[in-house]
Amino acid sequence: MAQLTCSGLVLGYEGHIVLSGLDFSVDAGDYLCIVGENGSGKSTLMKTVLGLIKPAGGRITWGEGLRENEIGYLPQQTAVQKDFPATVREIVLSGCQGRAGKRPFYNRAEKELARQNMERMGIASLSRACYRELSGGQQQRVLLARALCATQKLLLMDEPVSGLDPLVTSEMYELISRLNREGVTIIMVSHDIAAAVRYASHILHVGSENFFGTVGEYRESALAKRFLVQEEGDEA
Amino acid sequence: MIDMLATYLNIAFVRYALIVGVLIALCSSLLGVTLVLKRFSFIGDGLSHVAFGAMAIAGVLHLSDDMLFVLPATVVCAVLLLRTGQHTKIKGDAAIAMVSVGALAVGYLLLSLFSTSANLSGDVCTTLFGSMSILTLTRTEVWLCAGLSVAVVILFILFYNRIFAVTFDEDFARACGTRAEAYNLLIAVVIAVIIVLAMNLVGSLLISALIIFPAMSAMRLFRSFRGVTVCSAALSVTCALLGILISILWSTPVGSTIVAVDIAAFLIFCLIARIRGGITK
Numbered sequence: 001m002a003q004l005t006c007s008g009l010v011l012g013y014e015g016h017i018v019l020s021g022l023d024f025s026v027d028a029g030d031y032l033c034i035v036g037e038n039g040s041g042k043s044t045l046m047k048t049v050l051g052l053i054k055p056a057g058g059r060i061t062w063g064e065g066l067r068e069n070e071i072g073y074l075p076q077q078t079a080v081q082k083d084f085p086a087t088v089r090e091i092v093l094s095g096c097q098g099r100a101g102k103r104p105f106y107n108r109a110e111k112e113l114a115r116q117n118m119e120r121m122g123i124a125s126l127s128r129a130c131y132r133e134l135s136g137g138q139q140q141r142v143l144l145a146r147a148l149c150a151t152q153k154l155l156l157m158d159e160p161v162s163g164l165d166p167l168v169t170s171e172m173y174e175l176i177s178r179l180n181r182e183g184v185t186i187i188m189v190s191h192d193i194a195a196a197v198r199y200a201s202h203i204l205h206v207g208s209e210n211f212f213g214t215v216g217e218y219r220e221s222a223l224a225k226r227f228l229v230q231e232e233g234d235e236a
Numbered sequence: 237m238i239d240m241l242a243t244y245l246n247i248a249f250v251r252y253a254l255i256v257g258v259l260i261a262l263c264s265s266l267l268g269v270t271l272v273l274k275r276f277s278f279i280g281d282g283l284s285h286v287a288f289g290a291m292a293i294a295g296v297l298h299l300s301d302d303m304l305f306v307l308p309a310t311v312v313c314a315v316l317l318l319r320t321g322q323h324t325k326i327k328g329d330a331a332i333a334m335v336s337v338g339a340l341a342v343g344y345l346l347l348s349l350f351s352t353s354a355n356l357s358g359d360v361c362t363t364l365f366g367s368m369s370i371l372t373l374t375r376t377e378v379w380l381c382a383g384l385s386v387a388v389v390i391l392f393i394l395f396y397n398r399i400f401a402v403t404f405d406e407d408f409a410r411a412c413g414t415r416a417e418a419y420n421l422l423i424a425v426v427i428a429v430i431i432v433l434a435m436n437l438v439g440s441l442l443i444s445a446l447i448i449f450p451a452m453s454a455m456r457l458f459r460s461f462r463g464v465t466v467c468s469a470a471l472s473v474t475c476a477l478l479g480i481l482i483s484i485l486w487s488t489p490v491g492s493t494i495v496a497v498d499i500a501a502f503l504i505f506c507l508i509a510r511i512r513g514g515i516t517k
Contacts, residue, residue, distance in 0.1 A: 051411070071411060075405060075407045075408055084273060084404055084461075085463075086400070086460060087459060090462065097398065098412035100397070104397065105397065150412050156411075
């Protein structure tokens with residue numbers, strides 16, 4: 001059974017429909033990239049899946065014992081965070097919020113989990129460093145470690161490489177692929193179609209026409225031919 | 237001078253003033269960090285003007301205990317202001333500016349139309365800039381203030397981790413199942429309570445200083461959220477104590493003296509940060 005199934009999903013807020021007729025499902029261990037033009041509703045889709053926005057229609061079903069607060073989320077950075085006085089450890093630990101539930105303070109197991117995830121992301125040595133003094137790539141690793149504290153099963157990412165330089169971008173993609181090989185399901189919103197086709201297992205293309213299928217099927221589709229050619233044209 | 241201070245400290249109302257001043261400074265600095273980081277620095281200013289307007293209305297209506305009207309009115313406005321999220325027609329800063337100036341104007345208008353007091357400008361000046369009213373507190377008021385302050389501190393400690401999560405990243409917190417709206421509401425209510433309490437101390441024009449300055453000073457030097465919070469609380473209490481003592485010894489206005497000490501502390505912290513930065517870089 002699939003971890004996440006969306007059927008006939010309609011997205012929008014305040015009576016304004018952004019996307020409609022979305023059908024897709026994600027199995028454990030999948031790596032799904034959601035691509036589409038700017039303003040096509042990718043981020044709205046992500047927020048709807050997370051439950052931050054109510055869907056205007058259709059259904060979202062979680063499977064395989066996945067509770068709603070067992071989703072790890074890597075949001076786009078906000079202006080507030082850029083100069084936030086907090087240490088790496090404080091931020092990673094805040095990922096344990098869902099586990100702690102009504103308990104006001106974190107227990108030993110949660111602190112240990114935070115330490116492990118910092119090690120996993122290679123930022124253990126930075127645990128007392130201030131978040132605002134880190135590089136863009138390091139900040140993304142901190143937020144990834146935080147998301148991993150919330151879940152071991154499913155990560156949702158909103159443009160995880162935006163604003164990173166090319167070298168750090170490919171490091172980030174490798175890191176995400178490694179997590180995927182370790183068994184974490186990945187759902188990622190991206191405008192980088194070339195990288196999506198290279199790393200993902202499934203593609204969801206949203207916009208005026210929707211497409212959902214494996215990367216192989218996507219490469220064969222008329223939609224992808226148009227977009228991939230355009231991308232290569234841009235790079236040339 | 238120390239003799240003089242000792243004589244003053246023997247007087248009950250001076251001790252009351254010190255207790256209340258320190259408690260208010262502590263509470264306002266705790267929430268100040270969150271408000272500054274959430275870009276809500278001006279909410280204190282806006283709400284204090286609302287409290288001023290509400291006080292004017294209470295005066296016109298000849299309510300025996302104006303607290304009963306001022307507190308709920310301010311809480312309602314705080315909730316409305318903090319709710320102005322991304323999807324509202326009037327953006328956060330504009331909403332605060334409108335409410336703030338509007339309440340100030342309507343409050344003064346009402347006072348001048350209906351006031352029975354002989355010394356209207358004196359009354360207004362007292363409400364805006366604080367007064368010696370902190371030296372005329374009754375025992376009940378001190379207990380009320382102490383009770384509310386203790387409640388604020390306990391709430392803050394219990395919800396510290398969640399307040400951090402909601403301040404740093406509201407979307408992530410909500411995705412984890414934290415009820416961010418509830419915490420925003422809690423923050424709004426608590427800040428309104430603090431402002432109404434603080435009006436006695438520094439008056440409604442200077443409240444923002446109590447909320448913003450300690451947090452900004454602490455953020456110059458400390459890198460962790462906990463460090464900033466603790467330093468801001470300690471600094472705020474120290475400045476309030478110093479300010480009140482200075483104002484008693486040299487009979488300067490209490491509110492503006494405390495704020496002046498806060499400004500001095502901020503400048504010193506900036507200087508230390510500059511020197512430290514010069515060494516480490």
